[in-house]
Amino acid sequence: MKIVIIGGVAGGMSAATRLRRLNEEAEIIVLEKGPYVSFANCGLPYYVAGEIEERSDLLVQTPEQLKARFKLDVRPNSEATKIDPVAKTVEVLSNGETYTVAYDQLLLSPGAKPFIPPIDGLAAAKNVFTLRNVPDVDQIMQFVTKEAPKKAMVIGAGFIGLEMAESLAHRGIAVTVVEKAPHVLPTLDEEMAAYITKELKRNQVEVITGVSATAIEDAGKTVVLENGQHIDTDFILLSVGVQPENSLAIDAGIQTGLRGGIMVDERYETSVKDIYAVGDAILVKQFSTQQDTLISLASPANRQGRQVADVLSGLARKNLGSLGTAIVRVFNKTIASTGLNERQLQLEGTNYQVVHVQGKNHAGYYPNATMIVLKLIFNPKTGEIYGAQAVGEEGVDKRIDSIATAIKGRLTVQDLPELEFTYAPPFGSAKDPVNMAGYAALNLMEGISESIQWHELNQYLVNGAFLLDVRNPGEVANGRFEKAMNIPLDSLRERMAEVPKNQTIIVSCQSGLRSYLAERMLKQNGYQVKNLDGAFSLYETVRPEEVM
């Protein structure tokens, strides 16, 4: 049995090691076009920041180690240039020489490559970089240390773009981020991403959204935006997304689909017999919708690598799809998501409801508690959980991990209050934010509460609704809606007569909790009331220009 693997990092090397564990005798050849295998792609931005100090820490395994431990024939600097699926051979280009290797089974884990947008003047600029692998990071580090850029422009505000924005800022470089989508982190929803925009600005990163970069002038010293703006820069990072590395597959007659992703069946076999594929290059099913999607994340790539090794060894395994759970730290804030976002649900025409809750990462009475904003997206009829997003300083990962697990277990909103998390003062709260999101969502489903979203407020006010802010005067003085009556919650029972009876009342507070309490009081007194979900703090984050 001779297995050839193309791509020696997350998916490819996970497959190779598992294959060896299952089959001591198989011949396993790993072809990697770059100089390194098994490196920590995900650590690259942290190396630029200087957080990961040693370059060698990025190299998780070397070919020598992999040979000693796993008897793998690992060949770096060896690019697979052609597959002959009939002869079952791969043509390899290594150090200028070409040779052919035969395979019984071939596995592709070639990953995804940075998308290069059509920007005029790109070729002439010597200060434009992308980041995918160790040679890329070497080039960046060389430029950054030699040329000591003062200003940097990051084009594309996805995960890698923002990690790099932070890393460059840590090096004392003034960073501008330009994003074509209406907000940073386009895979998250606008109001959640707004917390990150705020954090970027708080750290002197300039953020320009809804505009694309169209040209580079002066050999890279100027970036021209769609709106005509010219921005000076010394360094440009292109991070506008990735695309499946599919040329070899296409040449071999392998079928590709959506955005060029390699099509595979549940067993990871491509349309060509004995050729399998995993990782960033393949199309997978989104767990909830079962629609084709591309997911470029290390955890699915590693899992798929192991699974395909099992398949190749005759064990029964299936690709059950991916949720796309993702996280990024941006300065002192962390944002994470799992499952579907609002935009995806709208595209699918799915009816959904949203709730935002705020809760501390651990007991409020224990020192240094910080706030998490947790958004839950669900089916208001069945309680099915479509997705969740969270932002905060600490404990964001934990909450999204629990909800990701709940989604995979097909738990519903009704089950979230039942989840029993570890609780002691340094770790959580007796009612964890995840439980709380369940409570608040259930209240909506059961008609105990009605809410409107931040983006619906203005229309409600135009249509004659009355805005009631139940925070304390001290809080109101720190920031407020232009047109809102203020009655602190604890005086509302006495002062209820001041609230007009013939209008829809929108209640707001800081987080949505007290306004919910106000809603319940008012409702039971005959008012027509809706709670502004997420309340003032969310609104002022996503629409800072509209509040006072």
Added chain:
Amino acid sequence: MKIVIIGGVAGGMSAATRLRRLNEEAEIIVLEKGPYVSFANCGLPYYVAGEIEERSDLLVQTPEQLKARFKLDVRPNSEATKIDPVAKTVEVLSNGETYTVAYDQLLLSPGAKPFIPPIDGLAAAKNVFTLRNVPDVDQIMQFVTKEAPKKAMVIGAGFIGLEMAESLAHRGIAVTVVEKAPHVLPTLDEEMAAYITKELKRNQVEVITGVSATAIEDAGKTVVLENGQHIDTDFILLSVGVQPENSLAIDAGIQTGLRGGIMVDERYETSVKDIYAVGDAILVKQFSTQQDTLISLASPANRQGRQVADVLSGLARKNLGSLGTAIVRVFNKTIASTGLNERQLQLEGTNYQVVHVQGKNHAGYYPNATMIVLKLIFNPKTGEIYGAQAVGEEGVDKRIDSIATAIKGRLTVQDLPELEFTYAPPFGSAKDPVNMAGYAALNLMEGISESIQWHELNQYLVNGAFLLDVRNPGEVANGRFEKAMNIPLDSLRERMAEVPKNQTIIVSCQSGLRSYLAERMLKQNGYQVKNLDGAFSLYETVRPEEVM
């Protein structure tokens, strides 16, 4: 509608506030025998430590706040002394006076009280404390600040006992912990608890297990143990567990069960009509076994309080049972558990299997990664997850929370590799320890690996098994089994002839990963092999006296 609630903290006050939200007009009276309501029981040890600096931080809500916001009639210093279920009245003792309140519905959330073991000389000692509420902590703080004890004895090494051991140590007091059970934290399994024993000792806390305290002499200056040992002390904390506060219920003719727990139906109604009960005082069903159990934790108490309010308001709610997810920080280590432990499964006669894996809290190549030891207990036939325990410095809570969610979602071992957690270098690994536990467990289920547990090793060796240690010489020099051959994993293929063919081979390394790799190599070369689950690091933690 008039609702009287007995007990004004976790369960009782959660019920009261939810009741108000659902019913603006009901009369809601909360009777609390102590001077405070809504206080942070769980924060008390941290206040002793000085971590929570302000006593007022322990008081989450006051009667005045609860009146202003929730129109609750909260009566501290008011002990319910008698229930008349026929007249539907409660007799209340307050400031020396007795009066009667009538109820339509009565809710008991009286909690649990410290168990006082039969120790001779207890009454005569003036330096013996228990810890349940704010007056208790006031007494402790007064004694500790006035008498400046130099030595303290903590009798009972459960969660509260160990939190207090740490808190007292933080105050510079030399602490001895005595536990009757064979190991500290009797609700966890021995080898996991051993990591905490080690941490206690590392912090100069003396740990004595398998022995009970039988007498106190010299007015509290000496504690006498079962084995005759006399220990000097200045301060004694009794923390040998809690028992349901059930006297009022028993007097009222309410049925109790196992260890005095108040029996309730799925809707929290007791055997007496219109009397409901929640919290530490009631019997609940263990989620997996559906057996009666007592669980004294804040999260279930809060949830039950809210649920019973719904029941009392006519909403359909059911008590679905509890997992008993728990956590405690002990100096720099945290240990947590969910579901059933080995002892419980043995008592039930359930067939189970165990796997221990070690993984970093976040990517190893990102600075300051620390190790988590994760134990998974499961059904080797069906993959049902019975329970999990974890110990480490960081991220223990997250892993146990995910597994607790998985258990509630009835996910199995087969699903654990499929869980997609947030991954970026500061937060996790592409294969999280939870995924890894799933992989390792699946390997056992599918016969790819066979393991033995630490407590089985000696018997295997007595029966003629051969112990092979595949660590590197440097590691072996730092600590090793008395009788083991050492062949580093990376030389095993060449040196395999040195391994005897006619014996069962037990392989060990540091964590169990490399020995698993060795197991696979050897197995495929015709050896009969078993992996020592948890390997040397686990063994030396639980049996330090047996290794060299």
